[in-house]
Amino acid sequence: MNDLLLLLAVALLSTSQVLQKVGASRRLAGARNASEWVAALFSPELLAAIACIVAGTALWLAVLYRMDVSRAFPFLSLTTVIVMAASRWYLREPVTLHRWAGVALIAVGIALVAST
Amino acid sequence: MTARGGRWLGIAALSASIVLSALGQLGMKAGMQNLRVARAGGELAWSLAASAPLRAALLWTAAGLAAYGLSLLAWLAVLVRYRLSYAYPLLALSYVLVYIGATSWPELAEPATPQRTIGTLLILAGVALVSLTGERAGR
Numbered sequence: 001m002n003d004l005l006l007l008l009a010v011a012l013l014s015t016s017q018v019l020q021k022v023g024a025s026r027r028l029a030g031a032r033n034a035s036e037w038v039a040a041l042f043s044p045e046l047l048a049a050i051a052c053i054v055a056g057t058a059l060w061l062a063v064l065y066r067m068d069v070s071r072a073f074p075f076l077s078l079t080t081v082i083v084m085a086a087s088r089w090y091l092r093e094p095v096t097l098h099r100w101a102g103v104a105l106i107a108v109g110i111a112l113v114a115s116t
Numbered sequence: 117m118t119a120r121g122g123r124w125l126g127i128a129a130l131s132a133s134i135v136l137s138a139l140g141q142l143g144m145k146a147g148m149q150n151l152r153v154a155r156a157g158g159e160l161a162w163s164l165a166a167s168a169p170l171r172a173a174l175l176w177t178a179a180g181l182a183a184y185g186l187s188l189l190a191w192l193a194v195l196v197r198y199r200l201s202y203a204y205p206l207l208a209l210s211y212v213l214v215y216i217g218a219t220s221w222p223e224l225a226e227p228a229t230p231q232r233t234i235g236t237l238l239i240l241a242g243v244a245l246v247s248l249t250g251e252r253a254g255r
Contacts, residue, residue, distance in 0.1 A: 017204065024195035053188065061144060061177070065152065068226045069145035070218040070236075074211055077239045080246070083204050093199060098245055102205070105242030112235030 002066045003114075006075050009063055012056030014082040018090065019049035074113040077106050122197065129193040130206060136187035138213035143180025146223050147173050208243040211236055 023045035031037040040046065063072050081103050088095040150173035157169060164171055194203050215236045219228040 020192065021195055024192055028192060028196050057181070057184070061148060064145045065148040068218065069141055069224065070215050070226045070228075070232055073141055073214045073218075074232075074236055074239055077208055077211060077243075080205055080208060080243070084246070087199075087204075102242040102245030102247075105245060106208075106239050107242075109235040109238030109240075109242060112231045112238065114235075116229050116231045116235075 002063065005059055005066075006063050006072060007078075009056050009059035010075055010078050011082075012052045012059065013076065014079040014086075016049045016052035016056060017079060017083050018086045019045050019052065021091065023049055071113060071116055074110055077110055080106055126194065126197040129190045129197070130203065132190040133187045133194055134207060134210050135213070136183045136190060137207065138210040138217065140180050140182075140184030140187055141210070141214045142217045142221065142224070143176050143183055145180070145218065147175075147177030147180055149173075149224060150176060202247065205243045205246040208239060211239050211243075 023040070023043055026045060027040035027043040028037065028046075031040045060072075084095060084099065084103050087093040150169045154167050154169035154173055157167060164174075191207075197203075215228075215232070218224045218226040
């Protein structure tokens, strides 16, 4: 049950990462002054990113209430794995073999921490 | 890369995201820890004036959320400058900072078990491998 909450929070926070990058590239990168920057913050991509963060953070507080932060926080590196996959297949960024090996190490690390 | 001081600004934003996100986690956990203490104190404790743990819970949670919020703003500045698959893994340095903080800060005093230590170090090694592949870090 606690781990389910944890995984749901991680899914929301991962989704937010991808939305932030899409928003940053499409909206923030072209903003030239403060008012354009604020307008970019209220673009659909970044609003959705903020919604995911708010929901994910509320869940995260519920998780921290129930378990050690030194156990819960490493689970967030699952986000790295999800974001890497999204970078590759959704954003079409190049991902090298080294990076996939790193992702594998991260996964083993999470499994170890999860076992405690 | 941006024209004016882009490189240093990028490094400053990246460092701020890493440190602030670790501080945010520790603050939020300290808040939740105090909330547990306040709840254990019973119903009479549910008054801000009467309950020091409840005040501490609110204070730490607010401080943690503020640090977390600032780390997200710094992160947006990072995203404008770097590719996500390069910048994101560097954020994971905060796993080590959180682990050190959670086990050595008396407020939390979490146990440092071999599995957690090795697991956290493996995550860091994985992150290093992901980050240091010699690819250029453009947008």
